Amino acid sequence: MTRHHGDAIVVTEGLRKRFGTKEALSGLDLSVPAGTIFGLLGPNGAGKSTAVRVLSTLTRPTSGRATVAGYDVATEAGEVRKRIGLAGQHPAVDDKLTGRENLRMFGRLARLGERGARARADELLAKFDLEHAADRLTETYSGGMRRRIDLIASLITAPAVLFLDEPTTGLDPRSRNEIWATVRDLVADGTTVLLTTQYLDEADQLAANIAVVDGGKVIASGTPDELKARIGSHLDVIVSDPAHLEGAATVLSLLGNSVAATDLDELSASVPLRAEVQLPVVVRELDAAGVVVRDVGLRKPTLDDVFLTLTGKEVAA
Amino acid sequence: MTTALDGWTLTRRRLEQLRHQPGQIAGMLIFPAIMVVLFGFVFGSAIAVPGGGNYREYLMPGLFVMTSFSALSVAMLSVAADHTRGVMDRFRALPMSRAAVPLGETGADVFGGLLSLAIMLACGYVCGWQAHNGFWPTLGAIGVLVLFRYSVSWIGTYFGLLVKNEQTADQLAPLTLPVTMLSNAFVPTGGMPAWLRVICDWNPISATVAACRSLFGNPGVPAADAAWPLANPITASLLWSLLLLAVFVPLSVRRFSQAGL
Numbered sequence: 001m002t003r004h005h006g007d008a009i010v011v012t013e014g015l016r017k018r019f020g021t022k023e024a025l026s027g028l029d030l031s032v033p034a035g036t037i038f039g040l041l042g043p044n045g046a047g048k049s050t051a052v053r054v055l056s057t058l059t060r061p062t063s064g065r066a067t068v069a070g071y072d073v074a075t076e077a078g079e080v081r082k083r084i085g086l087a088g089q090h091p092a093v094d095d096k097l098t099g100r101e102n103l104r105m106f107g108r109l110a111r112l113g114e115r116g117a118r119a120r121a122d123e124l125l126a127k128f129d130l131e132h133a134a135d136r137l138t139e140t141y142s143g144g145m146r147r148r149i150d151l152i153a154s155l156i157t158a159p160a161v162l163f164l165d166e167p168t169t170g171l172d173p174r175s176r177n178e179i180w181a182t183v184r185d186l187v188a189d190g191t192t193v194l195l196t197t198q199y200l201d202e203a204d205q206l207a208a209n210i211a212v213v214d215g216g217k218v219i220a221s222g223t224p225d226e227l228k229a230r231i232g233s234h235l236d237v238i239v240s241d242p243a244h245l246e247g248a249a250t251v252l253s254l255l256g257n258s259v260a261a262t263d264l265d266e267l268s269a270s271v272p273l274r275a276e277v278q279l280p281v282v283v284r285e286l287d288a289a290g291v292v293v294r295d296v297g298l299r300k301p302t303l304d305d306v307f308l309t310l311t312g313k314e315v316a317a
Numbered sequence: 318m319t320t321a322l323d324g325w326t327l328t329r330r331r332l333e334q335l336r337h338q339p340g341q342i343a344g345m346l347i348f349p350a351i352m353v354v355l356f357g358f359v360f361g362s363a364i365a366v367p368g369g370g371n372y373r374e375y376l377m378p379g380l381f382v383m384t385s386f387s388a389l390s391v392a393m394l395s396v397a398a399d400h401t402r403g404v405m406d407r408f409r410a411l412p413m414s415r416a417a418v419p420l421g422e423t424g425a426d427v428f429g430g431l432l433s434l435a436i437m438l439a440c441g442y443v444c445g446w447q448a449h450n451g452f453w454p455t456l457g458a459i460g461v462l463v464l465f466r467y468s469v470s471w472i473g474t475y476f477g478l479l480v481k482n483e484q485t486a487d488q489l490a491p492l493t494l495p496v497t498m499l500s501n502a503f504v505p506t507g508g509m510p511a512w513l514r515v516i517c518d519w520n521p522i523s524a525t526v527a528a529c530r531s532l533f534g535n536p537g538v539p540a541a542d543a544a545w546p547l548a549n550p551i552t553a554s555l556l557w558s559l560l561l562l563a564v565f566v567p568l569s570v571r572r573f574s575q576a577g578l
Contacts, residue, residue, distance in 0.1 A: 053406075056410045094330065105326060108326040109326055
């Protein structure tokens with residue numbers, strides 16, 4: 001049973017967390033609709049992991065309030081723990097045990113009983129196609145498989161809310177896709193997923209709603225499309241001759257009414273457009289400035305642009 | 318009840334781990350043999366037992382206690398490793414009892430401890446050590462050793478929760494050796510400088526060693542004017558163990574519930 005108001009299953013209000021003199025969360029407000037994937041997007045040190053630690057009852061907030069499935073994480077931690085799953089940045093399974101032994105252990109600790117724990121372990125291994133590796137020590141697993149067994153271990157309680165802290169950091173593209181598929185399956189079964197990520201494409205691909213976090217608070221939120229719409233399009237120009245790059249940048253800066261970014265390797269100049277600009281006008285202006293253009297185009301914004309515009313910072317690669 | 322169940326689950330975890338690592342069991346077998354040779358025959362060749370008697374008979378209770386005291390590093394290392402790998406966070410996010418992790422850790426250690434004690438007893442027997450006082454005192458000595466080990470593993474659990482880091486724990490672990498040496502385990506304290514003698518006499522290890530010597534009927538029974546813990550070793554050892562439990566059980570449980578806050 002969950003008790004929550006409206007559709008929001010995870011709610012934080014003015015959440016603050018201070019470690020010594022450093023404030024990791026400085027008034028975080030979130031509202032995560034039930035049954036969706038919610039992306040907490042931000043650079044390293046933005047407070048994403050702290051937010052997850054507070055929501056999963058590992059750390060108590062300094063002030064503010066957070067509820068999961070209607071229960072307060074500080075005062076009703078026991079109730080919260082019955083309804084959540086957590087997979088952190090590093091696979092938290094016992095490498096000296098097999099995959100199956102790990103799942104059974106977590107099942108017993110999650111109060112499924114001996115029989116229930118065995119059945120649940122078998123069920124999850126079958127469902128996520130890990131039976132072939134179930135009886136090997138997890139220290140022999142590949143990085144991707146470890147993440148998966150870790151993710152599966154977090155599902156042992158059939159949680160209403162699953163917290164994934166950077167679930168695919170450091171994984172190869174194939175393993176990443178597998179994790180993504182698993183996460184989508186979970187949501188199809190009714191689980192709410194809150195994931196943190198530094199990967200914009202991950203948030204874009206998975207999340208129905210995104211909150212961009214920087215300096216311990218939300219600086220923008222909405223659907224991926226809404227966020228992109230706030231930024232407008234980008235005007236990109238690629239020149240053939242490096243000598244023309246500066247000229248191109250000057251023209252773009254005038255057109256976009258802001259400083260154009262240049263990339264010497266790509267020989268490209270780029271500027272966000274706040275108002276509509278006709279492509280022929282761009283070409284004419286560039287021509288008048290004597291810039292020989294190899295390619296010119298209007299580009300829909302990516303979340304990278306969103307991030308850069310909102311924080312003035314590049315997202316860590 | 319549920320706490321005990323969770324504790325048992327975590328105990329099983331350690332036993333399952335051991336099953337996958339036959340190498341570790343081999344290590345548990347070889348270590349006592351090395352200690353007996355090193356102390357019994359190398360150092361022992363030049364040490365005289367006050368009041369006469371075979372040095373290896375004198376030494377073995379010291380090695381039994383040393384084995385028990387190793388629970389400190391065992392528990393500290395495994396708790397710290399769980400912290401480093403995030404397993405502890407997963408436990409703490411589960412709806413399990415707050416006391417279960419330290420209980421499981423220390424409970425599991427009792428099984429491992431009984432195994433290494435049995436091996437050490439066998440090693441001693443091979444080298445000519447014997448329990449001379451019959452069944453009940455012998456059982457009593459084993460009880461004293463197991464209780465001491467259990468209380469020491471709570472110290473280790475607490476330090477593991479405190480340092481939270483596998484590497485730090487690795488560096489701290491060897492420090493348990495000098496603590497063992499500052500006792501009557503290997504040599505009588507009578508010949509030490511007075512200030513050092515006080516420290517060694519009041520080391521819980523000394524009381525436990527003396528208790529074992531007295532229960533097993535081994536040489537090295539302290540003089541009548543010895544410090545109180547050595548004059549009343551069985552009582553002193555039991556009191557030490559209970560005191561350690563009274564301090565470190567609540568500390569560990571509190572530390573586990575609050576870690577990361």
